[in-house]
């Protein structure tokens with residue numbers, strides 16, 4: 001086989017994939033079997049990171065990602081059962097991290113199960129969801145943002161008594177609203193300064209890229225792709241990518257939470273985070289400007305202050 005028939009495996013994935021064989025590359029650029037499929041790793045080697053850069057055969061990619069997604073959910077379920085919030089947050093971060101890795105759309109198939117586990121574990125426990133947003137993880141800004149948006153969405157849904165099917169659908173929308181960022185240059189995503197105009201143009205593409213990825217790579221309801229496309233639109237037509245004024249109710253909800261979250265929870269170095277009350281005042285100004293629906297804003301505010 002040639003080099004293009006092998007794919008590198010991230011260090012964080014090695015202990016999560018057991019069924020497919022792993023390979024390493026020799027100095028002569030040949031690929032040699034490192035571990036047979038179905039066999040686990042020596043735990044000492046894993047702990048001490050004592051292994052070369054590892055690869056899987058390209059033909060095993062789907063099987064490996066399916067197993068990865070399953071194992072992540074099993075680990076997530078274990079952490080939810082143990083009730084340690086820090087562990088729950090870490091396990092959830094790992095799942096979102098993998099979902100936001102380019103060319104791993106197969107991992108998205110496991111997300112409805114992730115939501116089931118989360119809902120079964122924390123059904124209507126508002127405090128727990130609140131704490132989930134307050135635990136700082138070691139993950140990237142975009143992973144933390146995604147989880148916070150999902151936790152706030154759940155808070156909103158529980159407060160307003162949404163039925164379970166709708167709660168699951170909106171949580172999936174929240175978890176995938178920024179999935180298109182997996183196809184945007186990391187330097188732009190993680191820039192600790194205001195983006196240049198050209199960089200911002202590139203960033204804006206995450207909405208169409210996310211929409212197309214969900215349509216092409218998953219079987220999820222069209223509403224999930226629509227939220228990915230519309231979450232930066234505003235009802236007065238001032239948003240992007242299309243400047244439309246008719247935006248679905250789901251998109252409007254995720255938009256307002258998406259706007260509230262980064263201002264409140266984790267300011268970038270150049271922009272300090274604000275108190276929730278101050279952020280709400282800022283969004284209130286946007287409501288006055290006609291960007292967000294007044295009733296939706298009130299409903300969102302009430303779920304936060306109870």
Ligand SMILES: [Fe+2]
Pocket residue numbers: 177178206231232
């Ligand atoms: Fe976005």
Ligand SMILES: [Fe+2]
Pocket residue numbers: 145177178258
């Ligand atoms: Fe977002």
